[in-house]
Amino acid sequence: MGLLLPLVLCALAVGSGATSPPLPVFNPSPLLSRGCNDSDVLSFANFALGDINRDRKDGYVLSLNRVSDVREHRQDGPAALYYLTLDVIETDCHVLSRKSWKDCKGRALFHSVYGQCKALFYMHKTARILHTLSYNCTLRPVSKRSILRTCPDCPVLGGSVSRDFSDPSVLETATESLAKYNSESTSKQYSLVKITMVSRQWVGGPSYSVEYLIKEAPCTKSQASSCTHQSPDSEAVGLCKGSLIKSSRVKPVSVTCDFFKSQAPTPGGENSAVNLGPVQLPKVEDSQQKKSAPTDAPATAVPKGSVQYLPDLGDEKPQGSQESVPVEAFPVHLDLTRNPQGEPVDISFLFMGPEKETVLVLPFPSKEQRSAECPGPAQEDNPLLLPP
Ligand SMILES: *[C@@H]1O[C@H](CO)[C@@H](O)[C@H](O)[C@H]1NC(C)=O
Numbered sequence: 001m002g003l004l005l006p007l008v009l010c011a012l013a014v015g016s017g018a019t020s021p022p023l024p025v026f027n028p029s030p031l032l033s034r035g036c037n038d039s040d041v042l043s044f045a046n047f048a049l050g051d052i053n054r055d056r057k058d059g060y061v062l063s064l065n066r067v068s069d070v071r072e073h074r075q076d077g078p079a080a081l082y083y084l085t086l087d088v089i090e091t092d093c094h095v096l097s098r099k100s101w102k103d104c105k106g107r108a109l110f111h112s113v114y115g116q117c118k119a120l121f122y123m124h125k126t127a128r129i130l131h132t133l134s135y136n137c138t139l140r141p142v143s144k145r146s147i148l149r150t151c152p153d154c155p156v157l158g159g160s161v162s163r164d165f166s167d168p169s170v171l172e173t174a175t176e177s178l179a180k181y182n183s184e185s186t187s188k189q190y191s192l193v194k195i196t197m198v199s200r201q202w203v204g205g206p207s208y209s210v211e212y213l214i215k216e217a218p219c220t221k222s223q224a225s226s227c228t229h230q231s232p233d234s235e236a237v238g239l240c241k242g243s244l245i246k247s248s249r250v251k252p253v254s255v256t257c258d259f260f261k262s263q264a265p266t267p268g269g270e271n272s273a274v275n276l277g278p279v280q281l282p283k284v285e286d287s288q289q290k291k292s293a294p295t296d297a298p299a300t301a302v303p304k305g306s307v308q309y310l311p312d313l314g315d316e317k318p319q320g321s322q323e324s325v326p327v328e329a330f331p332v333h334l335d336l337t338r339n340p341q342g343e344p345v346d347i348s349f350l351f352m353g354p355e356k357e358t359v360l361v362l363p364f365p366s367k368e369q370r371s372a373e374c375p376g377p378a379q380e381d382n383p384l385l386l387p388p
């Protein structure tokens with residue numbers, strides 16, 4: 001009986017709905033639910049994340065942990081717009097390395113940075129277009145307090161990862177470790193572009209690990225004294241990891257550097273490896289294929305978006321503060337429109353022909369309307385690395 005009653009009420013509700021006077025025309029949402037583990041959805045998510053990583057100039061390559069939500073909006077013709085919500089984790093490759101996230105390693109849990117991205121992804125089957133219109137992401141370092149709470153014995157030793165580079169010891173670690181690298185280099189010398197990551201730990205004394213971008217200094221070792229003036233616009237050529245332990249009298253310094261392969265522009269340029277072949281959709285790998293669409297040229301084809309970094313969730317609420325935990329732990333806004341009926345966005349630049357092509361964009365669907373088959377399975381299912 002306990003079970004029957006709701007069914008009866010349900011039937012009544014449906015029945016009465018059918019006989020009530022017609023309401024003013026109400027458009028049900030045109031957004032279709034899709035499964036977050038569907039193979040085509042996963043390949044669109046990979047593709048969108050590849051676009052996001054390629055678009056960025058700063059930070060580390062993001063890897064896909066899971067598809068958190070997906071909604072499909074069929075457009076005129078064999079096209080659709082996908083509203084993707086992706087849970088992501090930073091890898092240890094800098095975005096300037098232009099590596100695919102599948103070729104990058106994750107970081108140790110304690111040095112992890114994770115978060116969520118929203119992306120609008122457009123797919124046109126016959127015109128063979130896969131394009132990320134827009135994205136936004138929010139990232140935070142893993143909460144140190146939560147790690148200690150779930151794993152009190154973890155040897156975290158008061159370390160923390162951050163983007164706060166103001167401590168003079170951070171710069172000291174970078175310059176001393178780079179000096180060591182340069183002193184071991186037989187010819188080329190490098191100078192610091194900027195620090196990209198720092199972690200602090202206690203190893204019998206304060207210990208600093210930093211990561212930083214380097215560029216070639218315009219002189220070799222033999223000219224070292226005249227190396228102070230660098231051409232300001234030379235590009236970063238690699239990422240170094242250096243560390244320094246401050247307590248001991250010898251101050252051990254260590255350094256390793258990885259050079260970005262893509263730096264030397266090859267004849268034929270970026271477009272040499274971009275034959276997508278017939279896009280039989282799902283099997284699209286995340287790599288250099290954005291340009292595969294018949295859209296080689298237009299500069300306007302790059303997605304628009306940004307990645308914001310917020311502090312560790314555990315740090316956000318200092319002890320005794322009145323402030324409550326943020327309502328939304330990973331706020332990510334991607335609203336090209338607030339009009340519930342949607343707005344057409346011009347995407348003619350994606351097509352070869354002279355016609356004006358548009359896509360109807362709706363407000364980004366809210367989390368409450370999540371598809372039933374979402375989120376999908378996570379690569380890394382540690383709850384400390386999953387946005388709530
Ligand atoms: C993306 O996020 C930034 C803030 O991080 C916001 O200013 C911007 O409006 C967002 N973009 C869209 C399209 O909503």
Ligand SMILES: *[C@@H]1O[C@H](CO)[C@@H](O)[C@H](O)[C@H]1NC(C)=O
Pocket residue numbers: 037376377
């Ligand atoms: C996701 O899809 C793969 C391949 O289709 C399947 O092997 C796996 O069991 C699915 N996982 C879940 C949680 O549904």
